[in-house]
Amino acid sequence: MMKKTFQEDEKTLNKSITSSLNYPTQTAAFDNESSEVVNRFQGAMLGLAVGDCMGVPVEFKSPNTFEPVSDMIGGGSFDLKVGEWTDDTSTALCLAESLAEKGFNPVDQLERYLKWYREGYMSVTDVCFDIGNTTREALYRFEKSHEPYCGPKSERSAGNGSLMRLAPVPLFYISDPLLAIEKSGESSKTTHGHPLAVDACRYFGGLIAGALMGCSKAELLSPKFSPVPGYWDENQLKREIDEVASGSFKVKNPPEIAGRGYVVKCLEAALWAFYKSSSFKEGCLMAVNLGDDADTTGAVYGQIAGAYYGKNGIPENWISKLSKLDLIQFTMCNLLKKSMNIP
Ligand SMILES: [Mg+2]
16 A cells, blocks of 8 residues: 555656755756655665675674675674664664654654664564664663764764765755755764764765765765765865775775775775675675675665665665565655755
8 A cells, every 4th residue: 555655656756856855056967857856865765775685694703704695685793684674774764754754853754763762663563683882881871861863973873874874964964965964964963973973874865965966976976975066175184084085995905995884984885885886786795795794885885876876776676575664765855855844
């Protein structure tokens, strides 16, 4: 039922989107073809979920200690079924739904993450079976304080838990690249207040915004890309993120490239896979086969690669295997309508 609704909506959306977009004139690369925008929009969300799923069997495994993943097979530490996804997709769905229903409201975002943690809301198995330490710490703090920005800032909290769920933010601000960057950083602070986590989200939010606008891969991966010209000159990135944004992933290879939970390494690994490959599938397999925090490296890769190649560039048999695909599509469609100002 929800699937039918989504498909019907998609046709209507394609017709009404062009007029509602309000890109600045300097983004001439954007082709203004409504169906292509919808394709990229869906690619970012579905790419996140697919990348998450693909990494499931090798999460926590050291590099080169396992048979490389070549298809969506499930399994892993949580013994998941084929197509079942993890906290990356659950928290992204919470964020997408919050944006669609409430606009950018950090307290509402945290309430949904808490509902996921406590009640299994937006979980593929209806329970929360995996949560990062930093996110848990932030949710404990939120339960007591109800403050909007509960993300710890200590050195050990510079994890990838806010980057892995980011796509809904630049998708929500699809017609305003500046807000896409700024709100990406703010969205991190609900659970991850460390400046490196915040800056990884600001930079990556800008990249996704650029991909949605139709920028080429060479443009996106050029030194310190921003969809808002000169933005990083005025709003500098922390050194470690600046190094990645300047192209560290172009000159490194494994084991220097590693699928770790540290946000800097995670961002670098996802961009390495995107840079070194020429299709969604090829890069996705490179990302998850780094092992370690494989599902999250996959989810981060999947956001930018999905936005760039579009839904049509993601293997159809991977999308169709996703568990609760109707829920993902329904949530995505509601975000799309809100983003494009379509009733
Ligand atoms: Mg995960």
